[in-house]
Amino acid sequence: MNKRFFGKAIALLLVLTMCFGFGCAKKDDARKIAGYTLEPSEGTYAYVIHTPHATWHLAAADIEMMGEEVFFDGLERILENQEADFTDAIAALDGYLDEVPVIDIYTDFSGRTEQAKLGAFGAYCRWNVPCIEIYQPDMAFAELLHEYAHYLTHCCMPYGIDGNFWSEAIAEYVSKFICKNRMFCSAYSEDGRTALAARGFANQDGDPDIRKMYCAAAAAIRDGSMIGQTVSVVSQAPAVMTERMLEHPTLTMLSYYEAGCFFDWLAERYGKALVFEHMTIGQGDFKDVFGEDFETLFFAWAEDNRTFCEENGLKLN
Numbered sequence: 398m399n400k401r402f403f404g405k406a407i408a409l410l411l412v413l414t415m416c417f418g419f420g421c422a423k424k425d426d427a428r429k430i431a432g433y434t435l436e437p438s439e440g441t442y443a444y445v446i447h448t449p450h451a452t453w454h455l456a457a458a459d460i461e462m463m464g465e466e467v468f469f470d471g472l473e474r475i476l477e478n479q480e481a482d483f484t485d486a487i488a489a490l491d492g493y494l495d496e497v498p499v500i501d502i503y504t505d506f507s508g509r510t511e512q513a514k515l516g517a518f519g520a521y522c523r524w525n526v527p528c529i530e531i532y533q534p535d536m537a538f539a540e541l542l543h544e545y546a547h548y549l550t551h552c553c554m555p556y557g558i559d560g561n562f563w564s565e566a567i568a569e570y571v572s573k574f575i576c577k578n579r580m581f582c583s584a585y586s587e588d589g590r591t592a593l594a595a596r597g598f599a600n601q602d603g604d605p606d607i608r609k610m611y612c613a614a615a616a617a618i619r620d621g622s623m624i625g626q627t628v629s630v631v632s633q634a635p636a637v638m639t640e641r642m643l644e645h646p647t648l649t650m651l652s653y654y655e656a657g658c659f660f661d662w663l664a665e666r667y668g669k670a671l672v673f674e675h676m677t678i679g680q681g682d683f684k685d686v687f688g689e690d691f692e693t694l695f696f697a698w699a700e701d702n703r704t705f706c707e708e709n710g711l712k713l714n
């Protein structure tokens with residue numbers, strides 16, 4: 398599950414600088430994609446690709462719809478980084494995971510892309526199956542690791558996790574705050590990377606720093622600059638930011654940016670173990686677990702985050 402709706406300022410930063418589309422790389426070999434063998438299949442899925450952590454099922458209709466060259470070029474760009482990213486995500490949860498079986502990933506663009514744009518996601522993890530379905534090829538770069546984090550946390554961690562806040566917050570924490578997320582970074586054009594670096598949103602290697610971007614986006618929401626704009630909140634519905642949401646935050650109406658950032662702060666402050674063991678608590682239970690009520694903690698995080706962004710010169714506009 399993931400966001401599709403961005404506020405205007407966030408969209409400028411996170412979307413317009415990205416080189417969306419399956420179509421920038423060059424395919425070297427029709428039988429190998431990023432070094433993985435393309436195995437013919439039958440029926441709905443024309444090909445299967447096995448990587449150490451995932452089995453990809455490539456829909457015949459999707460390949461026909463996009464054209465072979467565009468489809469496989471885009472897939473290659475994803476697969477060049479997928480294993481390293483998945484390995485990072487597993488490492489981020491080291492000590493808290495049971496066995497991690499190979500996950501099935503299905504392309505499911507045909508007839509779904511327009512529908513998915515109207516909804517709130519470009520990909521989806523069905524953790525009861527489990528599998529990951531990708532609905533929008535251009536969103537795969539930004540969302541695949543988030544969906545894989547859902548898989549790890551819901552299917553491979555021996556902890557209960559409530560939907561909405563806890564589920565989305567830990568998925569954002571893993572995919573945007575802890576992991577480098579090479580797939581996400583690979584979607585930026587050279588111009589986009591240069592522009593991000595000039596504004597302080599680059600790490601020591603000069604790559605896009607997703608953590609800083611998310612902190613700045615969360616700070617922009619908290620300072621009220623997104624009021625009246627649509628943001629995606631963890632209860633899955635796009636919502637228009639209001640004064641009331643600023644003054645009286647609730648777990649279910651936090652944006653993905655706030656949720657991931659707040660979770661990261663909780664894990665830093667109280668330790669992963671305490672947070673992971675309480676991913677079913679409601680808003681009224683925070684005082685029992687963390688010693689302070691939810692609003693007190695949330696506003697303390699927001700203040701720390703604002704300070705961090707100011708000290709690092711991180712601003713969306």
Ligand SMILES: [Zn+2]
Pocket residue numbers: 398399400543547564565568
């Ligand atoms: Zn999600």
